[in-house]
Structure formats: C-alpha cells, structure tokens
Amino acid sequence: MTLIRLVLPYLYAAVAIVAVWQATVTLTNAHVAILPPPALAAQTFIELVSTGELFVHIRASLSRVIAAWGLSALVAVPLGLAMGRWRRFENIVDPVVELFRPISPLAWIPLAILWFGISEAGKIFIIFVATFFPILLNTVSGVKGVDKVLIRAGQVLGCEDEWSLFRKVILPAAMPTIIVGFRIAFGTGWAAIIAAELVAAQSGLGYLIADGMEILRSDLVMVGMVVIGVLGVLIDSVFRVISKHHDWGT
Amino acid sequence: MMAQAPQSKEISIRQLAMTFESAEGESVEALHPIDLEIAAGEFVALVGPSGCGKSTILNILAGFLKPTGGQALVGGEPIKKPSIDRGVVFQDYALFPWLNIIDNVSFGLERMGVGKKERNEIAAEYLATVGLQEFERKKPSELSGGMKQRAAIARVFATDPSIILMDEPFGALDALTRRFLQHQLLEIWQKHKKTIIFVTHSVQEAVYLADRVLVMTARPGRIKMDNRIELPYPREFTTKGFRDHEKLIYDVLDEELAKSFDLESKGRFGD
Ligand SMILES: Nc1ncnc2c1ncn2[C@@H]1O[C@H](COP(=O)(O)OP(=O)(O)OP(=O)(O)O)[C@@H](O)[C@H]1O
Numbered sequence: 001m002t003l004i005r006l007v008l009p010y011l012y013a014a015v016a017i018v019a020v021w022q023a024t025v026t027l028t029n030a031h032v033a034i035l036p037p038p039a040l041a042a043q044t045f046i047e048l049v050s051t052g053e054l055f056v057h058i059r060a061s062l063s064r065v066i067a068a069w070g071l072s073a074l075v076a077v078p079l080g081l082a083m084g085r086w087r088r089f090e091n092i093v094d095p096v097v098e099l100f101r102p103i104s105p106l107a108w109i110p111l112a113i114l115w116f117g118i119s120e121a122g123k124i125f126i127i128f129v130a131t132f133f134p135i136l137l138n139t140v141s142g143v144k145g146v147d148k149v150l151i152r153a154g155q156v157l158g159c160e161d162e163w164s165l166f167r168k169v170i171l172p173a174a175m176p177t178i179i180v181g182f183r184i185a186f187g188t189g190w191a192a193i194i195a196a197e198l199v200a201a202q203s204g205l206g207y208l209i210a211d212g213m214e215i216l217r218s219d220l221v222m223v224g225m226v227v228i229g230v231l232g233v234l235i236d237s238v239f240r241v242i243s244k245h246h247d248w249g250t
Numbered sequence: 251m252m253a254q255a256p257q258s259k260e261i262s263i264r265q266l267a268m269t270f271e272s273a274e275g276e277s278v279e280a281l282h283p284i285d286l287e288i289a290a291g292e293f294v295a296l297v298g299p300s301g302c303g304k305s306t307i308l309n310i311l312a313g314f315l316k317p318t319g320g321q322a323l324v325g326g327e328p329i330k331k332p333s334i335d336r337g338v339v340f341q342d343y344a345l346f347p348w349l350n351i352i353d354n355v356s357f358g359l360e361r362m363g364v365g366k367k368e369r370n371e372i373a374a375e376y377l378a379t380v381g382l383q384e385f386e387r388k389k390p391s392e393l394s395g396g397m398k399q400r401a402a403i404a405r406v407f408a409t410d411p412s413i414i415l416m417d418e419p420f421g422a423l424d425a426l427t428r429r430f431l432q433h434q435l436l437e438i439w440q441k442h443k444k445t446i447i448f449v450t451h452s453v454q455e456a457v458y459l460a461d462r463v464l465v466m467t468a469r470p471g472r473i474k475m476d477n478r479i480e481l482p483y484p485r486e487f488t489t490k491g492f493r494d495h496e497k498l499i500y501d502v503l504d505e506e507l508a509k510s511f512d513l514e515s516k517g518r519f520g521d
C-alpha cells in the first residue's frame with residue numbers, strides 16, 4: 001500500500017513527461033537527431049539493457065559518486081565537528097570555505113585534468129568538490145544546534161572530557177542534521193557526474209550523454225538523462241528511509 | 251541490589267560571589283557574597299524573585315559556571331568542573347532524545363563503567379520507583395512532560411550522586427502532575443537521603459518538600475531568610491503549621507518582589 005502511494009506520484013510525472021515529449025515531437029516534427037520520440041529512446045534503452053552496457057555505465061558513475069562522497073564525509077564531518085564546536089577554529093576556516101563554496105564543480109575541470117590527468121582520481125575529485133560543502137555545512141549547523149542543556153546533562157552524567165562528550169552527546173545529537181547533509185551531498189554529487197565524466201571518460205552515464213552528443217545520437221542522451229533522473233530519485237528515497245530511522249521526533 | 255552504598259555530602263558556600271560581564275561591557279552583580287552551610291542529606295528549597303541568582307548558584311555548584319569570588323565546597327572539595335557526583339535535574343528534562351528511556355537512565359552508569367546487565371537492572375529498578383517500568387523501551391518523544399521528568403529523576407538517582415541540584419524541575423508541569431511528582435520525589439529522597447537543592451517559584455512546594463527554605467533577596471542575591479520547616483512528612487497544605495510557614499516566607503518574599511520590580515523598571519526606563 002505505502003509503496004504504491006510512494007511510487008504513484010512519480011508514475012504520474014513520468015506519464016506527463018512522456019506525453020509532453022511525444023506531443024512536442026509530433027507538433028514540431030523534430031528531426032530524430034534533435035529530439036528523438038520516446039519510443040526510440042525506449043528502444044535504445046532496451047538495447048542498452050540487453051547488452052548490459054547500461055549497467056556498466058551505471059556502475060561506473062555510481063562507484064565514482066560513492067567514492068567521492070565517502071571521501072567527502074571523511075574530511076567534512078571531522079572538520080565540521082571541529083568548526084561547530086570551536087568558535088575560534090571556525091573563525092579561521094570559515095572564510096576559506098566561503099571563498100571556495102561558490103566555485104562550481106565545473107570550474108574545477110581544468111585543474112582536475114592538470115593535477116590528476118585523465119585518471120579516475122580527477123573525476124572523483126570533481127564529485128568530491130560537489131559533495132563536500134553540503135556535508136560540511138550541515139555538520140557545522142548540526143553541532144551548533146545541539147541543545148546546550150543536553151551538553152550540560154552529558155557533563156553531569158560522566159562525560160567529563162571533551163572526547164566522550166563528543167562521542168556520547170554532540171555527535172548523536174547532531175546526527176539527523178548530518179544525515180540530511182549526506183543526503184543532499186549525494187544528490188549534488190550525482191548531479192555532478194556529467195561534469196566529472198565530460199572529459200576523458202570511457203564509461204558512466206555522463207559519458208553516455210557526452211558521447212551521444214558527439215556522435216549526434218540524441219536518443220543516447222535522453223536515455224542517459226532519464227536514467228540519471230530515475231536513479232537520483234531512487235537513491236534519495238533510500239536516504240529518506242535511513243533518516244527516518246534517525247529521526248527521534250521532538 | 252545497589253551498586254554501592256548510598257552516599258551524600260555536605261555543601262559549604264563561602265563568600266561566593268558572581269558578577270557577569272555583559273557583551274556591552276556592563277557588569278551585573280548576580281550574587282552578593284553568600285555564606286551558606288548545607289548538611290549532608292538535607293533537602294533545601296531556594297526561593298526568591300526572578301533574576302535574583304538562584305540558577306546562578308545551582309550552575310556554580312554543578313560546575314557549569316566559575317564564580318568570580320569565594321568558593322563552594324562539596325564534601326570539603328572545591329568544585330572545579332561538572333561531575334557525575336553532583337547530579338542535576340533540569341527544568342526541561344534534558345533527556346537524550348536518541349536513546350530510549352532505559353538507556354537514558356543507564357547513561358551515567360555506563361559512563362561509570364557498570365556492565366550492561368547490571369546497569370539495566372539498576373535502571374529498571376529506578377524506573378519502577380517512579381512508575382515507568384512499562385515505558386523502558388519508549389523514546390522520550392513518546393512520553394508526556396510529567397513522565398519525562400520522572401525519567402530524569404530516575405536518571406539522576408541511578409548514578410547515586412552525593413548531591414542533587416534541581417532548577418524548577420516541576421515548573422513546566424500542570425498542578426496535578428506536579429503534586430504527584432512532589433510526592434514521588436519525597437519518597438525517593440527519604441529512601442536515599444541525598445543532599446538536595448531545589449529551586450522553585452512556589453512557596454507551597456518549598457514548604458511541602460524541604461527541611462529548610464532559603465529566601466533570597468532581589469538582585470544582587472543574598473540569603474535573606476533561612477526558614478527551617480520542622481513539620482513531619484507527609485505534610486498537609488491545610489494545617490496551621492504549614493500555613494504559618496507559608497505566611498512567614500511570603501512576607502519576606504513580598505518585600506523583595508517589590509524591590510525587584512522597582513529594580514526592573516529602573517533598568518528599563520532609566521533613573
Ligand atoms: N550568562 C550571563 N550573562 C550575563 N548576565 C547573566 C548571565 N546569567 C545570568 N545573568 C544575570 O544574573 C542574574 C541572575 O540570574 P539567574 O538566572 O541566576 O536568576 P534566577 O534567580 O534563576 O531567575 P529565575 O527565577 O527567573 O530563573 C540575572 O539578572 C541575569 O540577568
């Protein structure tokens with residue numbers, strides 16, 4: 001029951017999108033290379049599935065995002081905890097963060113190539129940039145938002161040093177906000193696979209789109225876009241389920 | 251069943267003073283040097299006009315605040331920082347929302363290094379004392395305000411501290427729940443004989459619970475009256491002895507309230 005209720009809105013949306021898509025093709029009589037009809041895209045999709053090629057691309061993109069996102073969490077969570085807890089440290093680090101934050105992952109492509117060449121590391125670096133700030137900012141605000149009275153309660157219940165206070169009180173109290181950061185970051189990282197795979201990639205959904213553009217196969221582009229969209233929604237709902245578990249109500 | 255023999259300690263407050271510096275550089279004298287001796291096992295209620303420094307005293311005793319003058323000793327030891335030996339019950343419960351009730355109550359025991367089985371036994375015992383045995387596995391968000399405060403009381407007694415500091419613990423509760431918790435608190439205190447300092451705005455509550463009611467002056471706070479209540483427990487609100495104590499305290503308090511309103515309006519409108 002609940003599954004149906006969850007999926008139904010997306011089904012409506014999908015039907016609407018396909019309808020508008022088909023109508024546009026019919027009305028404008030667009031060339032297949034400019035806008036392929038949904039049926040052609042579906043056929044290409046089935047081909048890519050049956051040859052298994054699509055799964056290679058999905059796996060390539062997904063593993064890049066997971067690696068970059070995990071790396072981000074490893075750096076951004078401790079940094080965010082420290083920034084949220086120590087005002088003076090935050091005052092030093094925050095201006096640096098704020099200066100880097102507006103720079104889009106796309107802008108890092110040239111440097112990524114210069115520094116990491118065409119290796120996997122360059123692609124992961126670009127996604128890292130895209131995932132870093134949501135995790136950092138949510139961790140900082142999560143720590144700052146910890147109720148002072150809970151910290152005091154921890155102190156009089158045996159968390160007498162800063163480390164145990166962190167582990168037993170501050171981290172769990174900030175966890176729901178940090179998890180929201182993880183979720184947002186996975187979304188921005190997933191959206192950045194295009195930027196990461198635009199250059200010198202041989203696989204990935206971003207590559208599928210870039211390659212489709214180059215060889216004038218807009219059906220490949222459409223398949224790439226649709227798969228990114230659908231997987232994005234699926235991954236996000238997994239995160240929603242996880243964060244439900246960490247939501248203790250108020 | 252207990253982890254260790256119940257204990258309690260005396261408190262000596264010597265020339266304790268606190269002056270806050272506000273952000274604008276103004277200084278606010280919250281406590282005028284205070285001297286006070288509280289015997290081990292005594293239940294002391296602290297009443298006084300709003301802003302007279304009651305919470306400040308408690309925060310210093312808990313170790314959350316450093317006094318700007320004098321010192322406070324618990325069991326002869328000066329207070330340096332917060333300690334599990336000095337328990338606190340907060341007005342807004344301060345249960346950890348990510349832990350269920352039994353884990354909240356055994357939190358301090360875990361920090362003391364008590365093994366899982368034993369700490370769960372102790373926690374369950376205290377939860378039963380406050381009538382929450384059915385709610386061990388519930389999250390704090392699933393409990394009413396009164397139940398949360400009962401859990402918080404179980405949590406503080408479970409670690410067997412030498413003194414317990416309570417800052418308006420029943421202030422947010424309705425009158426009936428309040429009566430019930432006062433009764434439960436007295437029962438658990440009579441069993442364990444902890445030294446308790448209990449801040450309240452209710453004179454009735456103070457006289458109902460405490461061995462001694464201390465009335466503070468308007469800011470800067472000093473102890474204006476030290477009223478020993480020798481009525482036997484359980485006390486009745488309606489008896490003459492009870493009423494007499496209430497009257498005595500109200501008379502002193504009214505004077506101070508007038509002063510504190512005066513102080514407030516002066517602060518607000520200038521002089
Ligand atoms: N951190 C602080 N900085 C500056 N002034 C403070 C600070 N904490 C308390 N004060 C001031 O010290 C005085 C005493 O405050 P305190 O909280 O101890 O009063 P209280 O007796 O507990 O009042 P209430 O009954 O309203 O809880 C007040 O005038 C308050 O404004």
Ligand SMILES: [Mg+2]
Nearest residue numbers: 304305306417
């Ligand atoms: Mg107060």
